[in-house]
Amino acid sequence: MKNATLVFDLDGTLVDSAPDLVAATNHALADLGLEPIAGATLRATIGFGARRMILEGLNHTGRTLPNDEVDRLLARFLAYYEPNIARESHPFDGAVSVLENFRTHGARLAVCTNKRLALAKRLLRELHLDRLFDAVAGRDSFPVYKPHPDHVLGAIQMAGGDPAYAVMIGDTAIDVAAAKAADVPVIACSFGYSDQPVEDLGADAVIGHFAELDAAVRRLLPSCPNPSG
Known part of the structure; x- marks a missing residue:
């Protein structure tokens, strides 16, 4: 990772x-x-x-x-x-431990949401998730937002990452379209809020639980270069 x-x-x-x-x-x-x-x-x-x-x-x-x-x-x-904002909202089952594992293994994590930035940051903070992310890009962080590819690419850049070694994870056609336009592999979550079956969105992989995410990411990620040689 x-x-x-x-x-x-x-x-x-x-x-x-x-x-x-x-x-x-x-x-x-x-x-x-x-x-x-x-x-x-x-x-x-x-x-x-x-x-x-x-x-x-x-x-x-x-x-x-x-x-x-x-x-x-x-x-x-x-x-x-x-x-x-966080009266009843909560992370999906398994999300926190999976994110912590990704960070332990060296991955950069970013949020790319069409929620306004201040609201996104507040939700992450109140759920104690903000500590896990290197960058948060909201609807108003750039002149454009999803499905425009520059929203995704901007989030990657904010996190200090490289689009060639990135994967997008989302739940709707907007997320899939943005990732594909950015030429970034995308995983769709079937437990989200899509208005159509996620299997029909054209994602590179579909997961039904966060327990499946690590394996799906590893299948889609190219081998990353080792900066130490």
């Missing part, structure tokens, strides 16, 4: 954040007097961001609103979500 860089999506890949994102969505929609929307209804929209979750909730109730009203609900979402 020495010289390898592993780039992780956040929501639906490292962290099961659906409960708190759904709670924030329902908090925003409650301002309209709407009943709470079930998590199962909103789960597949998580990868597209908070605004999309709000729009899905409105669509589910047959409501449409002008953009300025959606913006107001988004502000209400964010005001609630930030202080409650």
Whole structure:
């Protein structure tokens, strides 16, 4: 693993954040007097961001609103979500020990998420995961974000890595598209928030648990050069 860089999506890949994102969505929609929307209804929209979750909730109730009203609900979402970001969210089973093992064996670790940087850092900090990462690239870290390849490449560069010895791990078509555009092998997680079967995303490998990640990464990584010769 020495010289390898592993780039992780956040929501639906490292962290099961659906409960708190759904709670924030329902908090925003409650301002309209709407009943709470079930998590199962909103789960597949998580990868597209908070605004999309709000729009899905409105669509589910047959409501449409002008953009300025959606913006107001988004502000209400964010005001609630930030202080409650890790109330029920937690790392997926096995994630922490696998990440620790990667670091022990010399891998660089980075987060590449379409979540806003301040929120991503807060979530990682509150879950005590920030210690494990060399870099965190959020939606607003660069002029572009996933599926643009420069988001992934920028995260690798921030971590001090080399794209030639990197692997992306994500859970949605956005992650797969970004990695492929960056010419980086990609592993899809079937336990995440994809709105379609992950087997159909075109990833180089699919895992159903973090226990499978080490073997999948090793299959995809080229041999890294030894800087000591």
